[in-house]
Amino acid sequence: MKxxxxxxALLCGSAQAGMYGSRASFLLKGFGQPxxxxxxxxDDVSEEWxxxxxxxxxxxxxxxxxxYSRNEDPRVGYVTPRDNWxxxxxxxxxxxxxxxxxxxxxxxxxxxxxxxxEHAEHNKMIVxxxxxxxxxxxxxxxxxxxxxxxxxxxxxxxxxxxTDKPIGVHLTPATPLQYAANADVIYFQTGFGLTPEQxxxxxxxxxxxxxxxxxxxxYHLDSTSAExxxxxxxxxxxxxxxTGNGRTKTLCGQSKSPVPQAEGSTAIAIGILAIAIGATVYxxxxxxxVRTSNDEGLGARYDTDGTVFLTxxxxx
Numbered sequence: 001m002k003x004x005x006x007x008x009a010l011l012c013g014s015a016q017a018g019m020y021g022s023r024a025s026f027l028l029k030g031f032g033q034p035x036x037x038x039x040x041x042x043d044d045v046s047e048e049w050x051x052x053x054x055x056x057x058x059x060x061x062x063x064x065x066x067x068y069s070r071n072e073d074p075r076v077g078y079v080t081p082r083d084n085w086x087x088x089x090x091x092x093x094x095x096x097x098x099x100x101x102x103x104x105x106x107x108x109x110x111x112x113x114x115x116x117x118e119h120a121e122h123n124k125m126i127v128x129x130x131x132x133x134x135x136x137x138x139x140x141x142x143x144x145x146x147x148x149x150x151x152x153x154x155x156x157x158x159x160x161x162x163t164d165k166p167i168g169v170h171l172t173p174a175t176p177l178q179y180a181a182n183a184d185v186i187y188f189q190t191g192f193g194l195t196p197e198q199x200x201x202x203x204x205x206x207x208x209x210x211x212x213x214x215x216x217x218x219y220h221l222d223s224t225s226a227e228x229x230x231x232x233x234x235x236x237x238x239x240x241x242x243t244g245n246g247r248t249k250t251l252c253g254q255s256k257s258p259v260p261q262a263e264g265s266t267a268i269a270i271g272i273l274a275i276a277i278g279a280t281v282y283x284x285x286x287x288x289x290v291r292t293s294n295d296e297g298l299g300a301r302y303d304t305d306g307t308v309f310l311t312x313x314x315x316x
Contacts, residue, residue, distance in 0.1 A: 018063075018098060019136050019166050019185055021254025022215060022242035025057055025223030026066040034076055038068040038102060038141075041085060042077030057097060060224065060246065064135060065097040069126050071105035079105070081126070089133035099133065101126060102170075103159075104140030112146040120158045127162040136166040138187055144171050149178040156182040170217065173202075177210060186210060187244065189218035199231050203238045213253070217244030 026037045037053060039045050057065060071079040089099050103123050105111065126134075137159065143152050156167050160182075169180045170187035180186050190202045199219065206214055216235035220228035223246035232247025241253030 019100075019168075019213070019215065020241045021250075021252050022064045022098070022100070022135075023062050023247060023250075023252065024064045024066055024100070024217075024242075024244045025060050025062050025246050026244050027218070027221050027223055028053075028056065029222040030224060031056065036076055037066050038071070038105070039077040039079075040065065040067050041069070041082070041088065042071070042079045043082070044074075044077035054092075054095060054097065056224075058095065061248075061250070063096065063098060064100050064242075065092060066100050066102055066138075066244065068105050069101050069103050070111060070122065071108055072111060073105060073107040075107075076105070081129070085130065086133065089130055093133060098135035100136055100138060100168075101130070101134045102138045102141055104143065106140075106142045106145055116151055116154060119155055123155065123159045124162050127159065131163050131165065134165065136168065136185075137163070138168040138170050139183070141170050142172050142189070143169060144174070144176055144179055147179075149176070149181070152179045153182040168215065175206060175209075180210070180212060183212065185213045185215055185241070187217040188214050188240075190216065192219070192221060194219070194231075196230065196234060200234055200238065203235050203240065207239050213241045214239075215242040215244060216240040217242075220245045 024037070028035050028037070031053070032049075034042075034045065037057065040050060040053060068076070068079045069081065071077065092099050103126065104119065123137075123139075127137075139152060139156055139159070140147070147155075152169060156169070159167055166184035167182075168185040168187045169183040171179055171189060173189050173191035175186075175188065177186075186206065188203070188206050190199055194202065203214075203216055216232070219231050219235075222228055223244075225246070228246040229248045232243040232245060233249050235243055236247060236249045236252035239253075243252060
């Protein structure tokens, strides 16, 4: 089964960076193989796999999806930039899953051996082709396994020449903060198998150690589990601006009005459109949408950044 969403931006602007309040579930141990959202752009996964993954994430209330821009670990799936990525990224945005692009994979030794200029060129290419469709970036997964702090900070400084979107850094649970000197956000990995109190201590420690915003991104292998969601809720209560392995809370570092307020002329326009096409209005965490059907048909979406999209979704 294939899904295509044709989106036409009616107002100026594109998907704006929205890391505050971000909600993702990138590890899904019970999902099947592969079980990470990072595999979404891989040549090795099917359209059925992507559709199932999208549905799982939306049912969990996610607002963001973590994607690799390249990877060679066969357990995750081979990833390299393809001509159809623009359509895939447009579609993810149209259903309310903002892409977060992870620019380097771990367990990819030949990629790790590439020179810094080669990595910088890859990052620049991704920005030039897809920046308007990407919410923000992470320079790499567990970068302290294969790069030095100077290398990471140089790569972050370089990509900032080409985009004003936030750049995150993800580290091993040791969290050497010298790697994050130039980063806009820390993607924090606590490690697995922690009790709630141990988890609290780790999150409190990182929040006390840095003034940078922290997304607690890796703490459980199955983001759908009650244990994972409980830990995610704890992270939000302690001051994290987002989570990557599940939670139940909507508010997590963002304003207390995360759903765009459809008022005045906007409310009238949405109401007229809904009546005209016999549609239903759906209020989500980061957008309001009007759709004739969850599966296919004409629709529209009004984002928190003020952007309006017309969409038409076909399945066959």
